[in-house]
Ligand code: SF4
């Protein structure tokens with residue numbers, strides 16, 4: 001029997017060998033942390049600190065406004081020296097709190113719960129919410145919202161996403177190797193919170209060590225299964241992962257909860273364990289700093305608010321031929337215009353590609369109707385048509401071709417012989433119209 005997978009997809013070179021054997025190590029603690037109050041999907045937080053106020057590590061500095069939001073905590077102990085607009089990785093100015101580190105590393109009082117397995121689902125959810133946990137796979141959707149489905153959408157399955165199908169990135173891989181028991185505990189907490197008795201961990205077949213570690217940690221857990229998935233991009237996209245592990249198909253424009261599933265990333269499962277067991281807020285995450293353009297590829301445990309420039313320096317700086325820096329992976333990440341932007345909860349990687357690997361999108365050619373993009377689109381869209389309509393400014397018409405079903409995986413652009421910037425054109429069309 002073949003491995004579980006989905007229809008479509010591509011096989012880009014994975015280049016994970018650059019960093020996969022580098023154990024996670026603590027990154028330098030920043031002297032100044034620039035912490036955006038909006039680093040999640042949903043409403044920005046409102047600051048609850050003032051200039052010159054002393055704060056401790058883990059102290060609440062931004063309170064959520066609205067249901068879809070997540071609290072923000074200080075990642076260092078020190079003094080608030082600025083509150084105002086600072087650029088984020090997308091180049092957007094966002095309200096942020098800047099904290100000068102006093103080097104004391106004083107934690108705010110944490111609520112340890114050695115008996116966390118006895119907590120009621122609502123208590124678990126409250127702890128996850130208070131810790132400011134969001135999806136660490138990149139989307140940064142507030143986890144407590146995913147754990148509050150409407151009554152008419154009961155959940156019966158939790159999937160932990162260990163696919164990490166983006167080339168180059170190895171943060172999740174290292175977590176599965178180094179923290180498998182904690183990830184399983186996080187999954188069990190999620191299952192209890194939602195009253196679910198079926199849990200999966202989906203891992204691509206090119207990570208045998210991670211599969212083995214997770215299987216070992218899940219031994220004796222009757223309701224948890226580790227699934228080997230075919231190596232194919234974008235295997236880790238929620239809809240593809242659900243299809244591969246459960247056989248269920250999320251309807252067009254639907255959500256995982258429409259097929260009774262919640263998906264969480266392995267880093268999120270670990271953060272959930274640490275929040276419920278130790279009361280630890282989300283103030284740090286694992287970031288892969290990698291690529292052929294950086295001297296010492298690494299997997300680092302990074303405090304939120306550390307600048308990208310500091311991580312680049314810590315990893316030996318750029319090689320002489322470094323051409324472009326991307327936040328995230330090469331398929332779904334985005335190029336950084338400046339290195340003086342902070343790592344946020346959603347930053348899974350910093351990728352430095354050499355100049356020769358940089359695609360100059362101004363050189364693209366007209367569509368030759370080869371159909372390759374149509375063959376591989378995992379959403380069964382017609383990317384060629386979407387890109388042509390976007391190029392001509394026919395945004396409304398693009399909606400008739402299910403524009404908003406595209407989740408911007410980049411597979412179509414990867415196979416296009418005319419090097420058309422299909423994803424950028426799709427993003428443009430989305431920004432010019434409404435779903
Ligand atoms: S159209 Fe969207 S979903 Fe389809 S391959 Fe292109 S980026 Fe991926």
Ligand code: SF4
Pocket residue numbers: 366367368369370371372373374383384387412415416417418419420422
């Ligand atoms: S792969 Fe490129 S050239 Fe071929 S049909 Fe799609 S957009 Fe056109």
